[in-house]
Amino acid sequence: MCEAIVSPLVGMVNKLTNRSCISSEDRARLLGLPSTARLFDAGSYLVREGDSPSHCNIIVSGLACGHKITGDGLRQIVGMHMVGDVVDLQLLYLEIADHNVQTLGRCEVATVPRDALRRLLVEHPSISHAFSTTILVDLSISSEWLLNMGRRDARKRIAHLLCELAARMDREDAAPGQDYRLPMTQEQIADTVGLTNVHTNRMIKSLIDDGLITFVKHTITIPNWPILVRYADFNERYLHIP
Amino acid sequence: MCEAIVSPLVGMVNKLTNRSCISSEDRARLLGLPSTARLFDAGSYLVREGDSPSHCNIIVSGLACGHKITGDGLRQIVGMHMVGDVVDLQLLYLEIADHNVQTLGRCEVATVPRDALRRLLVEHPSISHAFSTTILVDLSISSEWLLNMGRRDARKRIAHLLCELAARMDREDAAPGQDYRLPMTQEQIADTVGLTNVHTNRMIKSLIDDGLITFVKHTITIPNWPILVRYADFNERYLHIP
DNA sequence: CGGAATGTTGAACCGTTTCAAACGGAGTGG
DNA sequence: CCACTCCGTTTGAAACGGTTCAACATTCCG
Numbered sequence: 001m002c003e004a005i006v007s008p009l010v011g012m013v014n015k016l017t018n019r020s021c022i023s024s025e026d027r028a029r030l031l032g033l034p035s036t037a038r039l040f041d042a043g044s045y046l047v048r049e050g051d052s053p054s055h056c057n058i059i060v061s062g063l064a065c066g067h068k069i070t071g072d073g074l075r076q077i078v079g080m081h082m083v084g085d086v087v088d089l090q091l092l093y094l095e096i097a098d099h100n101v102q103t104l105g106r107c108e109v110a111t112v113p114r115d116a117l118r119r120l121l122v123e124h125p126s127i128s129h130a131f132s133t134t135i136l137v138d139l140s141i142s143s144e145w146l147l148n149m150g151r152r153d154a155r156k157r158i159a160h161l162l163c164e165l166a167a168r169m170d171r172e173d174a175a176p177g178q179d180y181r182l183p184m185t186q187e188q189i190a191d192t193v194g195l196t197n198v199h200t201n202r203m204i205k206s207l208i209d210d211g212l213i214t215f216v217k218h219t220i221t222i223p224n225w226p227i228l229v230r231y232a233d234f235n236e237r238y239l240h241i242p
Numbered sequence: 243m244c245e246a247i248v249s250p251l252v253g254m255v256n257k258l259t260n261r262s263c264i265s266s267e268d269r270a271r272l273l274g275l276p277s278t279a280r281l282f283d284a285g286s287y288l289v290r291e292g293d294s295p296s297h298c299n300i301i302v303s304g305l306a307c308g309h310k311i312t313g314d315g316l317r318q319i320v321g322m323h324m325v326g327d328v329v330d331l332q333l334l335y336l337e338i339a340d341h342n343v344q345t346l347g348r349c350e351v352a353t354v355p356r357d358a359l360r361r362l363l364v365e366h367p368s369i370s371h372a373f374s375t376t377i378l379v380d381l382s383i384s385s386e387w388l389l390n391m392g393r394r395d396a397r398k399r400i401a402h403l404l405c406e407l408a409a410r411m412d413r414e415d416a417a418p419g420q421d422y423r424l425p426m427t428q429e430q431i432a433d434t435v436g437l438t439n440v441h442t443n444r445m446i447k448s449l450i451d452d453g454l455i456t457f458v459k460h461t462i463t464i465p466n467w468p469i470l471v472r473y474a475d476f477n478e479r480y481l482h483i484p
Numbered sequence: 485c486g487g488a489a490t491g492t493t494g495a496a497c498c499g500t501t502t503c504a505a506a507c508g509g510a511g512t513g514g
Numbered sequence: 515c516c517a518c519t520c521c522g523t524t525t526g527a528a529a530c531g532g533t534t535c536a537a538c539a540t541t542c543c544g
Contacts, residue, residue, distance in 0.1 A: 020335075098479055129363075129364070443492065
């Protein structure tokens with residue numbers, strides 16, 4: 001019995017394969033990309049606005065977020081990246097990054113030369129197809145976030161985010177409504193849903209008090225999934241889970 | 243002097259060519275797609291959430307928007323489409339639409355069989371590259387909208403939107419700060435920035451009173467572009483205009 | 485010209501922010 | 515092992531920005 005060395009890119013390949021049909025040769029090509037994995041502390045920057053890095057980052061374990069900052073220093077988180085995600089998909093086709101990417105909690109990240117990845121994209125349509133699909137799903141999530149921030153009140157907004165994360169989290173058992181680890185501070189949640197940390201705290205409290213969720217030690221539990229889903233007006237269609 | 247018949251797709255091809263390097267053969271292939279153009283009244287639906295249409299829509303003239311609706315009927319506009327845009331890029335790689343697309347003002351729209359377009363994508367990497375770039379720019383705009391809605395107050399939010407539209411509008415002279423036609427009602431602007439129509443009205447009024455903009459007969463004028471840009475905290479980097 | 489859609493205004497109300505202070509837990513050094 | 519600090523959470527009270535509702539004015543369009 002010999003344990004094969006697992007590429008840090010398996011997460012990425014699995015995710016791409018789920019979303020799109022990729023031949024086993026193409027899978028092998030992706031896994032064959034030169035990559036190095038590294039461990040980052042919570043709050044490390046992986047990409048900074050204005051950068052034009054020569055490497056792409058892929059989450060191997062942990063969580064990261066993309067964010068932007070206004071002229072007067074207010075922060076808005078514009079996306080969440082989970083295991084298997086390429087956090088800088090932007091750089092596949094655009095030259096400079098227009099937002100920052102930062103780890104949430106400790107995070108293992110694989111690095112791949114941008115050029116090597118780009119070469120695969122032009123040479124193998126099905127790989128390019130898979131990445132494009134991923135970008136479209138990101139865009140779709142982004143649209144739902146706009147709806148969430150623009151048209152739902154604070155409590156629903158947070159509930160909706162928690163539903164989405166539950167649905168997107170990579171877990172062995174597919175059933176939602178289980179616990180999941182959420183290595184975010186309440187301030188970061190606030191920056192995700194466009195509220196203040198104080199008000200976010202009150203609303204989370206009230207969700208807990210009403211028994212809709214549990215939130216201890218960075219672990220979210222959803223005791224009754226259908227109830228939270230209905231309350232949050234959550235419809236997972238926009239996630240395009242196959 | 244014989245006037246050549248112009249394909250309704252020239253707008254699209256120009257836009258793609260601006261963003262990405264496309265050979266003249268590929269340009270010809272795109273222009274050669276079978277297409278039919280049609281005129282739509284204001285408020286016509288081009289795509290509905292849940293649809294899986296067999297055709298893609300491209301704006302030939304006019305303006306359209308994408309929007310989503312919450313469970314209790316509140317609307318949020320999640321994207322704006324101008325001439326040359328494929329309004330249902332989603333459908334290039336995903337099967338079902340997760341938001342609606344509706345015209346704003348009268349709108350000329352070209353229609354292309356989805357399969358024909360998809361075939362071009364797999365056969366010609368540079369075409370696929372161009373569309374992917376477009377999707378990434380849309381995603382980038384979406385992120386900036388999140389920042390705008392989440393972290394800027396009502397007046398700035400509207401000012402920022404008006405700057406963005408000025409910068410994105412397809413005009414002969416590239417200089418911003420000129421007039422542009424904006425065939426939207428204030429209610430639609432409200433639905434774009436996540437406010438009520440009443441408050442939107444007051445804020446637009448106050449922008450006008452302070453001389454930052456002019457807005458008569460669906461035409462926006464920006465008398466002093468740098469001042470509005472600074473006020474709105476607008477940085478066009480996220481538009482990735484080449 | 486008439487009716488419907490859109491824009492405008494006022495006043496009361498409420499959800500969210502702001503500011504300030506206290507609490508709790510984790511990690512560090514004496 | 516305790517005292518200390520740091521960071522994140524919690525709570526209260528007051529202020530503010532944006533909403534709501536309702537009425538009226540204006541523009542658009544058939």
